[in-house]
Amino acid sequence: MSPVLSLRGLRKSFTLHTIDGRTVHSLHGVDLDVRAGEHVALAGPSGAGKSSLLRCVNRTYLPDSGSVGLRTADGTELELTELPDRAMARVRGREFGYVSQFLAAPPRTGPLEVVAATARRRGVERAEAREAAAEALKRLNLDEALWDVDCSVLSGGERQRVNLAAGTVRPPRLLLLDEPVSALDPANRESALELIASLTARGVAVLAVFHDLDAMRRLASRVVLMSDGRIARDGAPEEILEEVA
Numbered sequence: 001m002s003p004v005l006s007l008r009g010l011r012k013s014f015t016l017h018t019i020d021g022r023t024v025h026s027l028h029g030v031d032l033d034v035r036a037g038e039h040v041a042l043a044g045p046s047g048a049g050k051s052s053l054l055r056c057v058n059r060t061y062l063p064d065s066g067s068v069g070l071r072t073a074d075g076t077e078l079e080l081t082e083l084p085d086r087a088m089a090r091v092r093g094r095e096f097g098y099v100s101q102f103l104a105a106p107p108r109t110g111p112l113e114v115v116a117a118t119a120r121r122r123g124v125e126r127a128e129a130r131e132a133a134a135e136a137l138k139r140l141n142l143d144e145a146l147w148d149v150d151c152s153v154l155s156g157g158e159r160q161r162v163n164l165a166a167g168t169v170r171p172p173r174l175l176l177l178d179e180p181v182s183a184l185d186p187a188n189r190e191s192a193l194e195l196i197a198s199l200t201a202r203g204v205a206v207l208a209v210f211h212d213l214d215a216m217r218r219l220a221s222r223v224v225l226m227s228d229g230r231i232a233r234d235g236a237p238e239e240i241l242e243e244v245a
């Protein structure tokens with residue numbers, strides 16, 4: 001089966017203009033494939049390049065060189081580093097779910113609207129999108145009384161659940177997770193992990209960063225260990241996590 005996501009020779013560095021123009025290298029040439037129904041967990045110490053990798057895939061960061069190949073649902077192969085911005089925004093809306101620790105919601109918008117808007121970008125009609133959004137918020141136990149309050153008043157854990165609901169509603173083809181359960185209490189964390197596992201089982205390709213080894217053990221089909229912007233190891237979770245623990 002062809003991979004959903006194919007990274008080749010991905011490099012990213014930053015010039016720190018305020019510190020003598022010093023260069024920080026965050027990715028040194030990363031090759032990685034993620035297939036449908038596969039959950040690839042990125043592990044490694046702080047600063048290893050895990051978030052930079054996710055951001056290069058999402059094109060929050062434009063890589064310096066290398067390729068980011070995406071195979072869409074209809075079998076089209078896209079090179080994301082070469083797509084014009086508007087085309088990239090459409091692909092991102094339709095094919096990607098990106099869940100970070102932070103919720104980026106427009107001002108005066110409530111959770112139901114945020115999640116429904118994401119479903120709409122994935123091609124769902126307006127009324128159906130609201131239903132799908134309600135279902136997603138329910139599954140993550142977000143109190144219905146909060147569905148139409150301004151997202152800015154929500155707690156960290158509530159925001160994270162809105163983010164997760166948006167990332168996973170009408171499942172995208174590729175789910176990018178950057179510490180998606182870090183602010184959740186045990187019961188909500190459990191519902192979130194079950195939801196993520198159910199999406200992998202339905203064929204979603206997942207590329208994730210979790211600092212918590214238990215989440216990686218439970219969810220990952222492969223663990224990729226990063227070190228200094230490179231892939232140091234790539235293999236079965238039980239094998240790699242034993243080395244990390």
Ligand SMILES: Nc1ncnc2c1ncn2[C@@H]1O[C@H](COP(=O)(O)OP(=O)(O)OP(=O)(O)O)[C@@H](O)[C@H]1O
Nearest residue numbers: 014024025026044045046047048049050051052053
């Ligand atoms: N926007 C940026 N500007 C400057 N340097 C950056 C930027 N983003 C990442 N870096 C640098 O790239 C390197 C990799 O950072 P990255 O956030 O990808 O690591 P990480 O493995 O996700 O770390 P953590 O586990 O702490 O989140 C670090 O040295 C970081 O300082």
